[in-house]
Amino acid sequence: xxxxxxxxxxxxxxxxxxxxxxxxxxxxxxxxxxxxxxxxxxxxxxxxxxxxxxxxxxxxxxxxxxxxxxxxxxxxxxxxxxxxxxxxxxxxxxxxxxxxxxxxxxxxxxxxxxxxxxxxxxxxxxxxxxxxxxxxxxxxxxxxxxxxxxxxxxxxxxxxxxxxxxxxxxxxxxxxxxxxxxxxxxxxxxxxxxxxxxxxxxxxxxxxxxxxxxxxxxxxxxxxxxxxxxxxxxxxxxxxxxxxxxxxxxxxxxxxxxxxxxxxxxxxxxxxxxxxxxxxxxxxxxxxxxxxxxxxxxxxxxxxxxxxxxxxxxxxxxxxxxxxxxxxxxxxxxx
Amino acid sequence: xxxxxxxxxxxxxxxxxxxxxxxxxxxxxxxxxxxxxxxxxxxxxxxxxxxxxxxxxxxxxxxxxxxxxxxxxxxxxxxxxxxxxxxxxxxxxxxxxxxxxxxxxxxxxxxxxxxxxxxxxxxxxxxxxxxxxxxxxxxxxxxxxxxxxxxxxxxxxxxxxxxxxxxxxxxxxxxxxxxxxxxxxxxxxxxxxxxxxxxxxxxxxxxxxxxxxxxxxxxxxxxxxxxxxxxxxxxxxxxxxxxxxxxxxxxxxxxxxxxxxxxxxxxxxxxxxxxxxxxxxxxxxxxxxxxxxxxxxxxxxxxxxxxxxxxxxxxxxxxxxxxxxxxxxxxxxxxxxxxxxxxxx
Numbered sequence: 001x002x003x004x005x006x007x008x009x010x011x012x013x014x015x016x017x018x019x020x021x022x023x024x025x026x027x028x029x030x031x032x033x034x035x036x037x038x039x040x041x042x043x044x045x046x047x048x049x050x051x052x053x054x055x056x057x058x059x060x061x062x063x064x065x066x067x068x069x070x071x072x073x074x075x076x077x078x079x080x081x082x083x084x085x086x087x088x089x090x091x092x093x094x095x096x097x098x099x100x101x102x103x104x105x106x107x108x109x110x111x112x113x114x115x116x117x118x119x120x121x122x123x124x125x126x127x128x129x130x131x132x133x134x135x136x137x138x139x140x141x142x143x144x145x146x147x148x149x150x151x152x153x154x155x156x157x158x159x160x161x162x163x164x165x166x167x168x169x170x171x172x173x174x175x176x177x178x179x180x181x182x183x184x185x186x187x188x189x190x191x192x193x194x195x196x197x198x199x200x201x202x203x204x205x206x207x208x209x210x211x212x213x214x215x216x217x218x219x220x221x222x223x224x225x226x227x228x229x230x231x232x233x234x235x236x237x238x239x240x241x242x243x244x245x246x247x248x249x250x251x252x253x254x255x256x257x258x259x260x261x262x263x264x265x266x267x268x269x270x271x272x273x274x275x276x277x278x279x280x281x282x283x284x285x286x287x288x289x290x291x292x293x294x295x296x297x298x299x300x301x302x303x304x305x306x307x308x309x310x311x312x313x314x315x316x317x318x319x320x321x322x323x324x325x326x327x328x329x330x331x332x333x334x335x
Numbered sequence: 336x337x338x339x340x341x342x343x344x345x346x347x348x349x350x351x352x353x354x355x356x357x358x359x360x361x362x363x364x365x366x367x368x369x370x371x372x373x374x375x376x377x378x379x380x381x382x383x384x385x386x387x388x389x390x391x392x393x394x395x396x397x398x399x400x401x402x403x404x405x406x407x408x409x410x411x412x413x414x415x416x417x418x419x420x421x422x423x424x425x426x427x428x429x430x431x432x433x434x435x436x437x438x439x440x441x442x443x444x445x446x447x448x449x450x451x452x453x454x455x456x457x458x459x460x461x462x463x464x465x466x467x468x469x470x471x472x473x474x475x476x477x478x479x480x481x482x483x484x485x486x487x488x489x490x491x492x493x494x495x496x497x498x499x500x501x502x503x504x505x506x507x508x509x510x511x512x513x514x515x516x517x518x519x520x521x522x523x524x525x526x527x528x529x530x531x532x533x534x535x536x537x538x539x540x541x542x543x544x545x546x547x548x549x550x551x552x553x554x555x556x557x558x559x560x561x562x563x564x565x566x567x568x569x570x571x572x573x574x575x576x577x578x579x580x581x582x583x584x585x586x587x588x589x590x591x592x593x594x595x596x597x598x599x600x601x602x603x604x605x606x607x608x609x610x611x612x613x614x615x616x617x618x619x620x621x622x623x624x625x626x627x628x629x630x631x632x633x634x635x636x637x638x639x640x641x642x643x644x645x646x647x648x649x650x651x652x653x654x655x656x657x658x659x660x661x662x663x664x665x666x667x668x669x670x671x672x673x674x675x676x677x678x679x680x
Contacts, residue, residue, distance in 0.1 A: 006657070006660065007664065007668075009554050016551070030546065033453070034454075053373065054377075064595055065554065066599055067551070067599065068554070071549055071552075073379055074549045076377065078546060078547055080373050080379060081454075081466060081546065084373075084374070084468070084474045085466075085468075085474075182439070186443075190485055191489070194485060197538065269540065272479075272540025273540070274538070275482045275537070275538025275540070276476070276479055276538075276540070278482070279478055279481040279485050283485075
């Protein structure tokens with residue numbers, strides 16, 4: 001029994017080279033990324049990784065050298081981090097996102113989208129009837145900053161001018177206007193998603209409040225006989241913008257559902273899977289808001305014809321419904 | 336060093352104190368170790384990043400997120416392009432519009448971009464040697480990265496904007512206070528769960544881990560056998576030369592795996608006080624009833640100088656380590672793991 005070297009030492013001697021090779025590859029990846037490896041090294045990597053993992057399994061059975069066991073275990077962990085990190089390229093992820101992930105995620109959340117729409121509509125209707133009955137309500141629902149001088153005290157002519165104004169603005173001003181709108185709206189959208197973490201109650205309130213503002217805004221114009229005009233003014237960008245806000249709200253409610261009713265899984269793991277789906281919806285919605293901001297600043301200020309405004313708004317709505325509804329459903333069925 | 340080999344009688348006050356401290360430390364760090372099963376089915380250990388490391392990484396990232404645009408804008412304001420544009424109102428506005436969108440993307444997608452590009456590491460995380468990985472051992476996907484960083488809106492950017500906004504008075508102050516408490520709850524989530532998850536980690540199914548350092552040290556058993564056979568006893572194979580230290584079966588049955596690995600720890604330490612080595616050697620010799628006599632009956636020389644004695648003790652310990660490990664590993668191959676010296680199997 002006492003002749004020669006230990007079996008575990010022999011075991012180590014035979015494999016040490018491969019472990020060291022894996023370690024050097026892992027160090028390169030950690031420093032410079034996986035692209036720094038040559039084609040040959042790249043094909044070696046998974047083999048070395050599996051070899052080290054199997055060495056670890058064997059070593060646990062034959063060796064009592066603690067440093068060796070620890071080394072193998074941590075080296076495996078470290079290599080595992082490199083091999084199971086993010087591997088998608090940024091561009092590839094983006095393409096797949098547009099043609100598959102986003103529509104599918106929205107279609108999966110369709111009932112939540114419907115619910116959010118109903119909440120917003122409810123807010124809008126309530127505010128509409130209240131403001132129609134008593135214009136004082138307008139001040140309660142629409143804050144000073146939001147109203148931007150458009151309130152019941154302003155003359156009808158001023159209000160009308162506000163809707164068709166902007167034809168003489170040049171493109172430079174509008175650029176700036178668009179980018180400001182975009183970052184403002186997107187922050188609100190992302191925020192209403194994040195708020196879903198607090199069981200969805202704040203999301204619910206935020207969406208309802210947006211509905212209130214919308215309703216009393218429309219009511220103000222409608223009471224002056226500008227109903228069709230405000231509808232056209234809103235529709236050109238609103239079909240895109242409101243839909244995006246609704247999607248963000250629906251994503252927030254998805255988070256809330258993940259916490260409240262986890263189904264068969266644990267709360268935490270269910271939250272994790274719901275969260276990833278909801279995040280896709282929000283990213284898509286942010287891009288929709290970018291389009292909406294462009295429509296709002298250029299389209300709305302330049303196109304002052306009511307039918308043209310309705311046509312563009314309507315076409316956008318049809319486009320979104322086809323893209324999210326039809327394409328999303330098809331992808332979901334395929335899977 | 337453990338109580339198993341070093342007697343508490345030795346330098347009592349200092350020693351026991353040290354023991355307590357190290358054992359506490361080990362307990363603390365062990366709280367951060369988690370077991371994950373790789374897709375290949377092999378369980379591996381990983382260490383969660385400490386909250387301090389994560390906070391430092393975040394501070395670094397925030398410095399980059401907010402500092403870099405400021406530096407760039409100042410640099411641009413003093414550059415030649417700016418002076419040539421100053422008179423042209425139209426292009427200035429286009430410039431503002433573009434920078435507005437770029438800044439929005441920078442502030443909101445800085446973390447996401449780097450975590451996808453650098454495999455779960457932002458510049459701050461990279462500097463601190465930590466990274467984001469999937470909690471269930473699978474691949475970290477880009478949707479998870481998006482999800483965990485969208486949550487920062489609530490966990491990070493909202494608290495920051497609250498901190499820097501003026502505090503209201505009266506009822507407004509009261510609502511501000513409520514908002515701060517409410518938001519504070521989200522910020523504190525990592526302190527209230529044992530996996531140190533923040534809200535973003537929860538919805539994305541991720542956690543933040545430390546990238547381990549891997550150092551493979553020399554094999555003590557191999558080293559010692561090479562040294563012993565190399566020193567004075569290589570003279571053909573037959574008749575087999577007796578090794579300098581030969582242990583009987585009872586002698587190597589005195590200890591178990593726990594003691595073996597404690598001895599390994601002692602032998603691997605870069606600098607150990609000669610006193611400790613002497614103490615440990617004495618204890619082992621007493622336990623296994625070792626007699627300092629060569630196999631041929633001659634008395635072993637007693638080293639006068641302390642340094643020689645320490646070197647001699649070191650050789651003895653290494654030889655005993657090799658013998659003990661051989662014995663225990665052989666037993667393990669037959670399915671018997673002797674965990675420690677009290678284990679009778």
